[in-house]
Every structure is written in C-alpha cells, then in structure tokens.
Amino acid sequence: xxxxxxxxxxxxxxxxxxxxxxxxxxxxxxxxxxxxxxxxxxxxxxxxxxxxxxxxxxxxxxxxxxxxxxxxxxxxxxxxxxxxxxxxxxxxxxxxxxxxxxxxxxxxxxxxxxxxxxxxxxxxxxxxxxxxxxxxxxxxxxxxxxxxxxxxxxxxxxxxxxxxxxxxxxxxxxxxxxxxxxxxxxxxxxxxxxxxxxxxxxxxxxxxxxxxxxxxxxxxxxxxxxxxxxxxxxxxxxxxxxxxxxxxxxxxxxxxxxxxxxxxxxxxxxxxxxxxxxxxxxxxxxxxxxxxxxxxxxxxxxxxxxxxxxxxxxxxxxxxxxxxxxxxxxxxxxxxxxxxxxxxxxxxxxxxxxxxxxxxxxxxxxxxxxxxxxxxxxxxxxxxxxxxxxxxxxxxxxxxxxxxxxxxxxxxxxxxxxxxxxxxxxxxxxxxxxxxxxxxxxxxxxxxxxxxxxxxxxxxxxxxxxxxxxxxxxxxxxxxxxxxxxxxxxxxxxxxxxxxxxxxxxxxxxxxxxxxxxxxxxxxxxxxxxxxxxxxxxxxxxxxxxxxxxxxxxxxxxxxxxxxx
Amino acid sequence: xxxxxxxxxxxxxxxxxxxxxxxxxxxxxxxxxxxxxxxxxxxxxxxxxxxxxxxxxxxxxxxxxxxxxxxxxxxxxxxxxxxxxxxxxxxxxxxxxxxxxxxxxxxxxxxxxxxxxxxxxxxxxxxxxxxxxxxxxxxxxxxxxxxxxxxxxxxxxxxxxxxxxxxxxxxxxxxxxxxxxxxxxxxxxxxxxxxxxxxxxxxxxxxxxxxxxxxxxxxxxxxxxxxxxxxxxxxxxxxxxxxxxxxxxxxxxxxxxxxxxxxxxxxxxxxxxxxxxxxxxxxxxxxxx
Numbered sequence: 001x002x003x004x005x006x007x008x009x010x011x012x013x014x015x016x017x018x019x020x021x022x023x024x025x026x027x028x029x030x031x032x033x034x035x036x037x038x039x040x041x042x043x044x045x046x047x048x049x050x051x052x053x054x055x056x057x058x059x060x061x062x063x064x065x066x067x068x069x070x071x072x073x074x075x076x077x078x079x080x081x082x083x084x085x086x087x088x089x090x091x092x093x094x095x096x097x098x099x100x101x102x103x104x105x106x107x108x109x110x111x112x113x114x115x116x117x118x119x120x121x122x123x124x125x126x127x128x129x130x131x132x133x134x135x136x137x138x139x140x141x142x143x144x145x146x147x148x149x150x151x152x153x154x155x156x157x158x159x160x161x162x163x164x165x166x167x168x169x170x171x172x173x174x175x176x177x178x179x180x181x182x183x184x185x186x187x188x189x190x191x192x193x194x195x196x197x198x199x200x201x202x203x204x205x206x207x208x209x210x211x212x213x214x215x216x217x218x219x220x221x222x223x224x225x226x227x228x229x230x231x232x233x234x235x236x237x238x239x240x241x242x243x244x245x246x247x248x249x250x251x252x253x254x255x256x257x258x259x260x261x262x263x264x265x266x267x268x269x270x271x272x273x274x275x276x277x278x279x280x281x282x283x284x285x286x287x288x289x290x291x292x293x294x295x296x297x298x299x300x301x302x303x304x305x306x307x308x309x310x311x312x313x314x315x316x317x318x319x320x321x322x323x324x325x326x327x328x329x330x331x332x333x334x335x336x337x338x339x340x341x342x343x344x345x346x347x348x349x350x351x352x353x354x355x356x357x358x359x360x361x362x363x364x365x366x367x368x369x370x371x372x373x374x375x376x377x378x379x380x381x382x383x384x385x386x387x388x389x390x391x392x393x394x395x396x397x398x399x400x401x402x403x404x405x406x407x408x409x410x411x412x413x414x415x416x417x418x419x420x421x422x423x424x425x426x427x428x429x430x431x432x433x434x435x436x437x438x439x440x441x442x443x444x445x446x447x448x449x450x451x452x453x454x455x456x457x458x459x460x461x462x463x464x465x466x467x468x469x470x471x472x473x474x475x476x477x478x479x480x481x482x483x484x485x486x487x488x489x490x491x492x493x494x495x496x497x498x499x500x501x502x503x504x505x506x507x508x509x510x511x512x513x514x515x516x517x518x519x520x521x522x523x524x525x526x527x528x529x530x531x532x533x534x535x536x537x538x539x540x541x542x543x544x545x546x547x548x549x550x551x552x553x554x555x556x557x558x559x560x561x562x563x564x565x
Numbered sequence: 566x567x568x569x570x571x572x573x574x575x576x577x578x579x580x581x582x583x584x585x586x587x588x589x590x591x592x593x594x595x596x597x598x599x600x601x602x603x604x605x606x607x608x609x610x611x612x613x614x615x616x617x618x619x620x621x622x623x624x625x626x627x628x629x630x631x632x633x634x635x636x637x638x639x640x641x642x643x644x645x646x647x648x649x650x651x652x653x654x655x656x657x658x659x660x661x662x663x664x665x666x667x668x669x670x671x672x673x674x675x676x677x678x679x680x681x682x683x684x685x686x687x688x689x690x691x692x693x694x695x696x697x698x699x700x701x702x703x704x705x706x707x708x709x710x711x712x713x714x715x716x717x718x719x720x721x722x723x724x725x726x727x728x729x730x731x732x733x734x735x736x737x738x739x740x741x742x743x744x745x746x747x748x749x750x751x752x753x754x755x756x757x758x759x760x761x762x763x764x765x766x767x768x769x770x771x772x773x774x775x776x777x778x779x780x781x782x783x784x785x786x787x788x789x790x791x792x793x794x795x796x797x798x799x800x801x802x803x804x805x806x807x808x809x810x811x812x813x814x815x816x817x818x819x820x821x822x823x824x825x826x827x828x829x830x831x832x833x834x835x836x837x838x839x840x841x842x843x844x845x846x847x848x849x850x851x852x853x854x
Contacts, residue, residue, distance in 0.1 A: 075798050150795045156772060157755040162714075162797060247773035253756065254771060287655070290667040296677075318758065319769045320776040324695060329688050336680045342644060343676040349651035352663050356656065367648050375637045382691040384626045384698050385633060388615070388765040391758050391793035454614040456762030458793040461801035466789070549667040 034119035037522065039126045040105030041421060044414075046130055047097035051407075053137070054088035055488055057081050062445075062481040065474045069465040078462035079148035080167070084140070086151030087171065090271070091178055092133045094406055098274035099185050099220070100129060102413050103213045105421055107189060109515040110210045112198025112533070114525035117191035121184050128181035136174025139167035147171035150460060152264070153234065155245030155256035160238040169238070172231050179228045182270075186220030189213055198514070200533030204298070207513040207536055208284075208291055211298050212277030215305040216270050222309060223266035230259035254321055261312035269308040272402070273301060275409035276341060279363045282416050283345050285509050286360035287352030290537060290549040293344045300337035300344075307334045317386040324383045331381035338374055342367070357509070358431030362412030365439040366405045372443075373401030376450065391460075394453025397446045404442040404484075411438065411491065419504030423520045427502070430494040437487035445480025448473040512537035610635065615765070619784040619809065622698045623765035629694045630765075636683060698766075701779050704745040708738065712750070712757035712770035712792065715799040725823045732802040738790075739808045741815035742782050750776040758793030761807050767793055782809040 024032055033039060061081050064072045073081065108116055116122045139146030144165030149158045153171070156162060193206070193214045206214075234256065236242040243249020245256045284291045291297060307330055313322040314331040345367060354360065376398040379385045389395060411434070419425045452473050457464060464470050507516040517539045518527050531542040541548055613634035617627045709720040716731030719738045730736025740746045750759055752770035760767035763786075768776050792803035810818065 075801060079795070079798070079800075154756055154795070157795065157797060162755055253773065287663075288657075289663055290665055292667060293669075293673050294667060296673050318767050319771060319774075320778075321771070321774060324699070325692060328691055328695075329684075332684045332688055332691075333681075335684055336677065339680045340673070340677055343647075343673075346644070346647045346651055347669075347672070349648075349655055351666070352651075352655050353657040353659070353661060354652065354655045356652075364648065364652055368645065371641060371644055371648075375641045378637065378687065379630070379633050382629065382633065382687065382695075384622075384629055384691065384694045387698070387767055388623075388626050388630065390767050391760070451614055456760075456789065456791075458758070458760065458791055460795045461791075463801050466804060544662060547662050547665050549665045 034115070034123050035524065036104050036108050036116045036119065036122055037421065039122050040101055040103075042126050043096055043101035043104055043129070044421075046126075046133065047093050047101050050088050050092040050133060051097070052488060052492075054085055054093055055485060057085040057088065059481060059485055061085060062478040064462065065464075066471075066478045067475075068468045068471045069463055071463075073462070075462045076145065076148065079150075079460075080140075080146045082460055083147050083150055083171075084137075087136060087147065087175075089403065090151060090267075091175060092129075092136065094271045094403065094410075095182065095267070096129050096178070097410055098271060098406075099182070099189065099213065099216055100125065102278065102410075102417060103189060103209075103216075103274055104185070106417055106515055107210050107213050108192055108196065109420075109518065109522060109526050110207045110513050111193060111196065111201050112514050112527065112530050113192060113196035114527070116188050117196055118188050122188050125181045125184040125188065128177045128184070132174045132177030132179075132181060134174075135170050135177060139170040139174075142166040142170065152260055153256075154260075155234065155237070155253045156247070158234060158238075158256075159246060169235070172235050172238075176228060176231050179224050179231070182220050183224045183228070186217040186224070189217035190221065193217070198530055198533060200538075204295065205533055205536045205538075207277075208280040208294065208297055208301075209274070209277035209513075212273040212280075212301055215301050216273045219266045219270050219273075219305055219308065223263045223270065226259055227263035227267075230256065230263070233259070254316070254319055257316050257319065258312070261315045262309075264315065265312040266305075266308045268402075269304055272406060273304070275366070275406045275413070276301070278413040278416070279366050279409050280341075280345065280348075281513065282359050282363040282412050283348050285416075285511050286355045286357060286363070287349045288355075288510065289348055289352040290512070290535075290540075291344065292347030292350070293340070294536060296340055297344050300340040303337045304334060307337070314381055314386070317383045318390045328381055328383055332378065335374070335378050335381075342371065342374075357415070358426070358428055358435055359412045359416035359509075361432060361435045362408045362415065362438075365408040365435060365442075366412065369401055369408060369439070369442055370405035372446070373398055373405055376401065389453055391458055392453035393449045393457045393459055396459045397449030397453060400446045400449065401442075404446065408438060408442070411435075416509065417515070419508050420515055420520050420522070423504055424498065424500050425502040425504045425508060426494050427498045430490055430497060434487045434490035434494065437483050437490060441480045441483025441485075441487060443480070444483060445477045448477045448480075452477075507539065507543075510540075510543070512540040514538055517542065616763075618765045619763045619782050619786065619788060620766070621781045621783060622694075623763065624783070625694045625697055626765040629690055632690055633687065636687065640683070699778070701747070701777055702745055704747040704779060706741060706744055707747045707749065708740065709749045709751070710738070710759060710770070711753060712759065712796075712803075713753040714755065714797055715792070715803040717803070717805045721819065724819050726819055728822075730805065732799050732804075735804045735806050737787075737806045737808050739810060739815060739818050740780070740782060741812045742785050742809050744781065744812060746780045746782075748778050748780060750778070755796045756794050757796050757803070759790070760793040761788055761790040763788035764807075769794060785809045785811060 030038060030042070060073065061078070064070050064078060104116070104122065108114070142165070144167055146167040147153070147163070147170070149163050149168065158168060193210060197206070233242070233244045237245050243251040245251050245253050247253065280291055280297065311327060311331045311334065313327040316322050317324060317327070376394070380389065380395065380398060415426055415431055452470055455470065457467065457470050504520045506518065506520050509516070513536070514530070515522070517531055531538045535541055535549060537549070610631045613631060615627055615630045617624045707722055709722055711718040711720065716729065717736050719728040719736060721727070728736045728738065750768055750770050752772045754772060756772070757770040758767050759770055764780060768778060770776065786809055788807045788809070790805045790807055792800060796803065
C-alpha cells in the first residue's frame with residue numbers, strides 16, 4: 001500500500017500540493033482553510049470541547065441530586081444547568097460531531113472525492129457553528145444567567161414575561177447560527193455525495209457511513225429550516241409584540257411544540273444515523289466481513305428517515321390535542337427498520353474474525369446500550385404508557401441510553417478514523433480502560449433513572465425533599481456519572497500520552513473503504529491514485545482479490561448457516 | 566451485485582435441507598421455552614418496576630406495561646444472547662479471512678416480518694387500553710383543576726368548594742372512590758403537567774386549552790401528585806395530593822367546606838386568573854438595561 005505509484009495524475013496532484021504550501025501557515029492557514037480535513041478537525045476539536053463542557057454541567061446536576069433537599073445550587077441555577085447541559089450536548093456536540101466533524105473528513109474520502117462540493121460554504125458552516133456555540137454559552141456571563149427554559153424552550157415559558165433576560169436571546173441566536181451551519185453542511189453533503197463520486201462509485205457501492213450521511217443530510221434539509229422559522233417566531237414573540245405562541249393575543253402555545261418536534265424528532269435520527277453508519281463500518285472491518293444485508297441496511301435507513309418525519313407528536317401525547325393512534329403506530333413502526341439494523345450488525349459479526357480493538361469494543365458497547373434505549377423507546381410509543389412515564393426520569397433514562405450509545409459510537413469513530421486523520425494511533429490499553437469506564441458508567445447512571453421514573457420522580461426538579469426514598473437510586477446514578485467523567489479524562493490522557501507516538505500507516509485495520517487506500521493523513525485533495533471500484537469495499541477488494549463478497553443466494557447455506565443460539 | 570464470486574458455487578444438497586429442518590426444530594424448541602414458562606407463571610407476571618395503581622385506568626396501563634415488558638425481555642434477551650454469542654464465539658484467533666457472506670434473504674425477511682407482527686400486536690393492545698382511557702363517560706362528579714405558577718386550584722363546580730395551595734403548602738384534591746370523576750384541566754400561565762404517580766397518568770395543563778379526562782379510583786388513600794412539565798423557578802415545589810375517600814366521607818367533606826373558605830378562596834383564585842389572562846404587553850427584554 002505504501003508503494004505509491006507515480007502516474008501522471010499523481011504528479012499533477014503533487015504540483016498542486018506544492019503550490020498550496022506557499023500559502024499561509026500556522027493559525028492563518030487554519031483560519032483561511034477550505035480543506036475539508038482541516039475544517040473537519042476544527043469541528044472535531046470544538047465538538048469534543050463542547051462534550052467536556054456539557055459533561056461538566058451534567059456532573060454538577062448529578063452532584064445536586066446526590067442528596068434529597070440539597071442546596072449546592074439554587075433553583076434558578078439548576079434550571080440553567082439542565083437547560084445548557086441539554087442544549088450543549090444536543091445542539092453543539094452530538095450533531096456537529098456527527099455531520100460536521102467525522103462526516104466532513106470521511107465522506108469525501110469514502111467516495112473518492114478531492115474535497116466537499118462547496119469548500120468555502122463548508123468553512124462558513126464551521127465558523128457559524130463556532131460563533132453559534134460561543135453565542136449560546138455566553139449566556140452564562142450575562143445578567144440573569146443563561147437560558148433556563150429547558151432545551152425544548154416550550155412556549156409560553158420561553159416568552160419575554162416568563163423568561164426575560166439576554167441569556168434566552170443568546171440561546172435563540174446561538175441556535176439560529178448553528179442551525180444555519182447544519183443546513184449548509186446538509187446542502188454540502190448532498191451535493192458532494194450526488195456529484196463528486198469517483199468513477200465506478202455507484203449509489204449502491206457507497207459505504208454505509210456515506211449512505212447514512214446522505215439520508216442525514218436530506219433530513220437536515222427537511223427539518224432544520226422549520227426550527228429556524230420557529231426560532232424567528234419565538235424571537236418576534238419576545239421582542240416585536242407578535243402573539244404567535246401566546247394565548248392572550250390569540251396565538252397557540254402548542255404550535256411551538258409542533259414546530260419544535262417537527263424538527264426535533266427527525267433531529268433524533270439526524271444525530272443517530274451518522275453513528276449507526278460509523279458502527280456499521282467498524283463492525284464490518286473488525287469482523288473482516290462485508291456488511292451483512294448491505295441493501296437491507298440501506299432500505300432500513302431510508303425507511304427510518306421517512307418514518308421519522310411522521311412521528312413528532314409522540315413527544316406530545318400528554319397534551320391531549322394530538323391524534324394518538326396515528327403517531328403511535330408510526331412511532332412503533334420505526335422499531336422495525338431499527339431492529340433490522342440490529343440484526344444486520346449481529347449478522348456482520350456472525351462467523352467473522354472479530355478483533356476487539358478499542359474501536360470495536362466501543363461499537364459492541366453501542367449495540368448493548370442502544371438495545372436498552374431502543375426497547376424502552378417502544379414503551380414510549382404507546383400513549384397509555386407514555387401518560388404513565390412522560391416527563392419522569394424514565395424518559396430521561398431512555399434518551400440517555402440512546403445518546404450515550406451515540407457517545408460510545410463517537411468514541412469508536414475517533415479510535416477508528418483518528419489514525420487516518422492524524423497519522424497516529426491512540427494507545428489501546430488506555431483506550432480499553434476508557435471503554436470500560438464509559439460503558440459501565442453509562443449503565444450505572446441510566447439504569448437507576450428508569451426505576452426513579454417508575455417510582456414517580458419528575459424530570460427537571462432541583463430537589464426531591466418530599467421523597468427521600470429517591471435518594472439511593474440518585475446516588476447510584478451519580479456514581480455512574482462520575483465513572484463516565486473518568487472515561488472522558490482517560491480519553492484526554494490518551495490523546496496527550498499517544499501524541500505522535502504510534503505511527504498508523506495507511507491501513508492499520510485492514511479497512512474496506514477508500515479512505516484506507518490513501519495515505520494517513522491523506523494528501524491535499526486526498527488521493528494520489530484510486531483502485532477500481534467494483535463493490536462497496538474497493539480497498540478490501542484490492543488487497544484481498546480472492547475474497548470478494550459472496551453473491552445473492554451464493555452463501556453456501558448447506559454447510560454454513562447461522563445456528564440457533 | 567458487483568463481482569462474480571471466486572468461491573465455489575453453491576449447491577443445495579438434500580442434506581442441507583434436512584439440516585435446515587433440524588435447525589428449525591431447535592429454534593422452535595428454544596422459543597417455546599419462555600412462552601411455556603410465561604404460561605405456567607400465569608397471573609404472577611412480574612411487575613417490572615411498575616405498580617397497578619389506584620384507578621381503573623392505572624390498572625389497565627399496568628397490565629399493558631407488563632405485556633410490553635414481557636415482549637421487551639424476550640426480544641432484548643434474545644438479541645443480547647446473539648450479540649454476546651457473536652462477541653465470544655467469533656473472537657479473532659487467527660489471520661484467517663472468514664467467508665465473505667453478505668446476504669441471506671430468507672433470514673432477512675424473517676427479522677423484518679416478525680418485528681412487524683410484534684409491533685402490530687403491541688399497537689392493538691395499546692389501542693384497547695387507550696380507548697378505555699380516553700373515553701369520557703357522563704359523570705356526576707366534576708372537578709376543575711387549574712394549574713398556575715406555582716400551585717394548584719381545585720374547584721368543585723356547583724358545590725361552592727375551592728381548594729388552593731401554592732408551592733410547599735400542598736393542596737389536597739378530594740375525590741370519591743368507585744365513582745367516575747370528570748376532570749377539567751386548565752392552566753393560567755405556562756404549561757404544567759398534572760401527574761399522580763399512583764394513577765399511572767399525566768396530562769398537560771395548557772393555557773388556552775380545556776383538557777378533559779375521567780378518573781375512577783378503586784382504592785381509598787392519599788396519593789402524591791406533582792407538576793411534571795418545567796414551569797419556571799419553583800417547578801420542583803409544585804406538589805399536591807389526591808385524597809380518595811368513600812362516597813359518604815366525600816359528601817361530608819363537601820358540606821363542611823362549602824361555606825368555610827369558599828368565598829375567600831374564589832376571590833383569590835379570580836385575582837390569580839384575571840391577572841394572567843388580561844393581555845399583557847410583552848415586556849422589552851430585560852437584558853437591555
């Protein structure tokens with residue numbers, strides 16, 4: 001792989017790269033770059049910083065809830081804490097990490113493209129995201145503090161009477177900026193995937209990660225403009241005397257919930273699909289097998305995308321003003337394609353040669369955690385059970401299982417693709433320590449929350465003075481949160497410890513897709529040469545010509561079949 | 566697909582067929598086991614952390630919860646076993662390249678169709694319980710529940726009884742047992758959540774919307790209730806209690822409270838309501854000063 005050929009094309013690229021090197025260097029290069037890899041790295045670093053900030057806020061929340069009637073923080077501060085924890089994690093970490101950081105770096109390389117379709121727009125996306133993040137977080141430094149109406153900002157609590165102060169406006173402004181950033185990234189990903197695929201890279205030869213990002217991008221384009229419009233309406237209500245969400249002026253408060261969740265539920269899949277893609281790639285590579293049921297996987301992702309646009313009101317079952325059966329069956333149906341994915345992941349490992357590097361451990365941790373979150377999600381799709389658990393800690397536990405699964409996937413993605421981006425591997429021992437803290441910590445902090453919800457603890461309460469019985473479970477949950485915090489520290493230690501220590505080579509994992517065909521880190525415009533693309537695994541096909549994927553039905557059922565467990 | 570496989574062509578030998586049949590028998594036996602266990606367990610299905618509660622609908626919700634949980638445990642357990650099996654059985658032991666199998670249409674169809682059937686079953690069970698729960702039969706007892714920042718007001722229309730309480734002075738909603746009680750739920754300001762844990766039930770109190778539902782308590786006792794929807798600073802303290810009493814006690818309670826504080830309470834309540842319903846000019850952002 002390292003014996004780089006020197007065809008005319010490569011020579012041309014070398015010239016080009018040489019020319020680039022006369023440009024600005026250092027911080028000026030970073031600030032003026034349009035290279036998707038540099039922008040992607042900026043996204044990665046920013047998003048990980050946001051994860052640390054959001055995690056720190058979570059630790060304070062858990063500290064407050066450790067004892068009943070605790071007064072570590074005031075009621076007002078507590079409301080700011082959970083609002084900003086949710087906002088930072090959802091708006092500034094998980095999403096941008098998925099479609100800004102890893103997608104930005106990996107998708108163009110996976111399809112053999114030199115860069116994103118609109119490199120300058122890509123740079124604008126990043127700067128909007130950074131400015132939006134700073135804007136939202138600056139709420140902590142203004143009089144009255146940061147936004148405190150929950151990350152969902154339900155009207156009329158979010159109007160200017162109930163939530164005066166600049167913190168809320170900065171929250172709206174920050175979200176508008178990051179929203180535009182997401183929309184531009186969505187446009188960019190769609191254009192890149194539709195127009196910049198290398199010769200031979202047909203749609204059904206795209207890696208699953210790229211497929212998932214395409215569907216994510218389409219969902220972004222459908223959902224985010226709705227949120228942007230809603231935020232502008234909210235801002236007008238707050239400052240320009242409109243009454244879109246206020247009863248007093250003839251408005252409808254529930255309209256905000258419809259707008260918010262019409263964005264908010266596709267957003268769940270905008271967050272999740274990229275990580276599904278990452279995990280798919282990791283499992284296939286570390287099992288040395290093709291993705292089991294590749295086409296089924298693509299259709300499952302497409303149907304998740306389609307269904308996700310018709311389920312938003314399952315967040316609103318208890319409003320009493322939505323059609324329960326429709327949103328119930330639509331939400332339940334999402335379990336089907338998600339289940340298909342789960343079995344495809346298992347099928348990919350089945351009869352493989354599974355290598356438990358840190359990335360693979362994280363992927364398996366994702367499977368288990370996502371299974372828990374997915375199964376508890378099915379309860380919430382049933383209106384009577386939602387009446388029972390809505391706005392209690394059961395729901396908090398459910399979406400933390402899901403989101404922590406995504407964090408496990410994200411860490412898997414960093415261990416898997418980090419060497420490609422930086423050229424250096426991370427330390428595997430520290431990585432495994434990190435995994436066990438993260439995985440066990442996740443279960444220890446989420447599982448007691450399910451029980452707390454079933455015992456009636458509402459979410460977003462700063463204290464539970466009247467229910468000292470909830471204390472023990474809260475303490476267990478806090479221990480779990482501390483374990484997760486330690487895992488984050490382990491990750492940072494690993495980055496410092498492994499700094500430029502273990503050269504990765506071009507293809508450390510015997511990868512399948514095009515990013516493993518080029519150098520680590522890839523050159524400017526990514527490739528000196530490309531292999532023939534005849535399947536979704538061009539690099540594998542090139543390295544193992546005798547081991548292409550078996551055809552449909554040519555799977556030798558007669559002697560190799562999945563046995564019952 | 567892309568490339569003709571270089572591996573030997575498949576051959577469905579008679580032996581393969583018989584292997585498959587044997588396998589299916591094994592699968593059937595494995596599936597039959599938990600089903601039989603459940604059937605034997607009968608009425609002692611575990612609670613899965615929930616409780617039957619104190620109303621008719623809380624009990625049907627609880628049974629639905631049990632049904633969903635049995636399904637979740639079976640599906641989740643099976644999937645976990647498959648994951649762990651794959652993880653432990655297929656650990657990399659050599660540099661061997663495994664067979665590159667990618668598709669198995671019958672298997673993929675199976676794990677598409679079975680979940681669809683499960684989902685339709687869950688939906689059917691959901692509809693049965695839901696239709697009971699959202700039915701609003703004619704009732705003799707009505708309670709108007711009004712939520713405000715940060716407390717509750719329970720008005721008994723036609724009875725001259727009003728109970729109001731804010732934050733820590735939790736007001737008590739008294740209702741008769743074994744009687745359909747019609748609740749009219751409203752909010753004076755922001756969105757609140759009317760949630761009684763023992764009723765396994767919650768509903769939003771929305772400004773500008775009248776939310777109606779029926780509660781039929783089957784046990785007497787006092788139960789904790791709390792606002793579940795974030796409503797501002799003292800959301801954590803917005804508690805109340807529900808006291809379910811016998812019908813005669815209820816009548817006596819109504820009579821003894823009718824004249825006592827009704828006038829006064831009504832007055833306070835009216836003030837509360839008018840102050841927030843009168844259109845207010847949205848204040849300019851306080852951040853400007």
